[in-house]
Amino acid sequence: MSRIAPLEPPYAADVQSHFDRIMRGAPPLVLFRVMAGHPRAWEKFRGGSLLDRGPLSLRAREIVIDRTCALNSCEYEWGVHVTAFAAAAELTEAQVRATVCEKADADCWSAAERDLIAAVDALHARATLDEAEFAALSAHYDDDQILEIILLCGFYRSVSYLANALALPLEATAARFPR
Structure with a gap:
């Protein structure tokens, strides 16, 4: 409860x-x-106005959200998003698993997705992007998209805090972390 x-x-x-x-x-x-x-x-x-789609593709948005939730050990929100959006975002089973179990450079991702996941990882670890990380992200995403990525990381970190600290019971129909 x-x-x-x-x-x-x-x-x-x-x-x-x-x-x-x-x-x-x-x-x-x-x-x-x-x-x-x-x-x-x-x-x-x-x-926060981040419950809408915004300037990112559904796929990029869900990669950011899933990775952020996984890094914060938030099975609740990760499972909700994987169940609701992974298929529509065309995330494969290997990619869904990679959001939890793999490094940013996993072979299942495109170059742009690797740079996106590396940015999410850096924001989680250091709350910033160094020049190389920002340049890599800028090669694939415009300013509006980069701002959205940063905002999504912060918002879903807060969502993770809420779900974890409140000990929310996992939704019955939601996916579970891969073991």
Whole structure:
């Protein structure tokens, strides 16, 4: 059970409308139900505006999110994203596994994806990119995309903190970390 109780239905109309927009008809995730029970936290969470697609391809976005969650040992959010988006992002089984178990230079990634994962790893480890890492990222992504990558890393690190520190139970239908 979560350390902070999630909301239970029926939900207030404004909360239900947010759930409907985010979940597109699926039941709301425990994470969303916990956050929505605390208006200030919910507003800040949604205010990040990173729950939409943004300027990255779905594939690049999911690589960033999956790798960030894996680096933060957040099986909850990693599993939610792999289940919901891996197929649409055309991530192979080997690539999904690599987000958790492989280094950035794994053979299953393109050169651009290796540079993307190396940037995620650097941001996680040092909260910055050195000149070579930034140059490598800039070879494949424009300024808007680079800003999105950095913001996604920070946002999903925060999501990982929430899911891990609140001991959110894994979603029943979500993927599990490869062993």
